[in-house]
Amino acid sequence: MADPDPVSDAPVVTTAVAIRGCPRRVAYQSVTRGIHRRRLDGGDSGASWLADLAGWQLLLTQHGCFTGLTAARVRGWGLPPVPEAMPVFVAMQLDDPRPMRDGIRTSRHPEPVPHQVIGGLRCATAAETILACARWLSLVDLVVVVDSALQAEDVTLEELRRVCRPRRRGRTALLAALGWADGRAESTWETLLRLLHVVVGAEVAPQFEVRDEGGDLVARVDLHLVGTTSDHEYDGGHHREPDEHRDDLRRERRLSSLGRVRRGYTASDVVRRPIGVLRDVDLALGRAHDPGRIRPWIVMLRESLYTPSGRAAFLRRVGTTSVTGGK
Numbered sequence: 001m002a003d004p005d006p007v008s009d010a011p012v013v014t015t016a017v018a019i020r021g022c023p024r025r026v027a028y029q030s031v032t033r034g035i036h037r038r039r040l041d042g043g044d045s046g047a048s049w050l051a052d053l054a055g056w057q058l059l060l061t062q063h064g065c066f067t068g069l070t071a072a073r074v075r076g077w078g079l080p081p082v083p084e085a086m087p088v089f090v091a092m093q094l095d096d097p098r099p100m101r102d103g104i105r106t107s108r109h110p111e112p113v114p115h116q117v118i119g120g121l122r123c124a125t126a127a128e129t130i131l132a133c134a135r136w137l138s139l140v141d142l143v144v145v146v147d148s149a150l151q152a153e154d155v156t157l158e159e160l161r162r163v164c165r166p167r168r169r170g171r172t173a174l175l176a177a178l179g180w181a182d183g184r185a186e187s188t189w190e191t192l193l194r195l196l197h198v199v200v201g202a203e204v205a206p207q208f209e210v211r212d213e214g215g216d217l218v219a220r221v222d223l224h225l226v227g228t229t230s231d232h233e234y235d236g237g238h239h240r241e242p243d244e245h246r247d248d249l250r251r252e253r254r255l256s257s258l259g260r261v262r263r264g265y266t267a268s269d270v271v272r273r274p275i276g277v278l279r280d281v282d283l284a285l286g287r288a289h290d291p292g293r294i295r296p297w298i299v300m301l302r303e304s305l306y307t308p309s310g311r312a313a314f315l316r317r318v319g320t321t322s323v324t325g326g327k
Contacts, residue, residue, distance in 0.1 A: 018055035031055030032101045050074070053121055056088050059099040064122070065115035067091040067107065068132035071123035078148035078188040080141040080305040083315055089132060091124055105318055107132065126155035127163040134170030134177065136318050140195060140304040142177040147191045150183025157181070182206055189234045190222050192270050192306070197223060197232065199297045202281045210255060218254050221262070230284035231255065235264035271306050274298070
């Protein structure tokens, strides 16, 4: 399943007007019962999703806002592969009328959730958004979201700790995730590759600068295995493009000339064949290969959105009904 496309800064929210009622016009399409929005030209799924949110927003009070994975996607953060059936996440006050619709997940709070307006959509602040995600996501998925938000400089670790006040739902999970987070990751798969290394007991330095004897920068590698001359990186599909592949080979030769070993891994290596990554880690660290070290990673993956079982469990957790959230 592909990662959801980031949709922040899309202008469609201001042009795709959403209205209440059932207009008898082909220019409109239904969002949910009693809510319609203008049809869009083209097949941009991100723009259509934003336009739908403009419709959902009509069901909220002035203090209500989007939160959780919905607000995270509006902000353009890198996300784990969320299921298409995921509901829209919103936050409202306890006394607000609850939207009685399928496809919406309402958390209710004693006080208004702080929010910002992004492209015409009211979204919970970055820290509140991540705390809401923590209620539903596994550890791996939550670290992916936190890393992306830190990389975007939308939030700080201190802001995340501050929002974890006693009795707030998601607090325990978020505090646990902060111990694994590192905002230097430049993609979701870099985060997963780093987590895999940490779980199997390898100390790594993300975005490590390799310099020659004269101090000139040779390369900045995704992960350096501390205490070794080995560098491990995530290779996405774009690395197979001719120009990119040529540059990668030239870069690899320069690293090799310095006595360094560069190994590249794909998404399949991280999720489906992690034992191969472990074997390379053991080799680099000069320790005996122990396949048992991979078991904790397999358990973590099974709970995450990167596996069918994890996605099914997520959908069972979120459902579509309203819940009351502690402040």
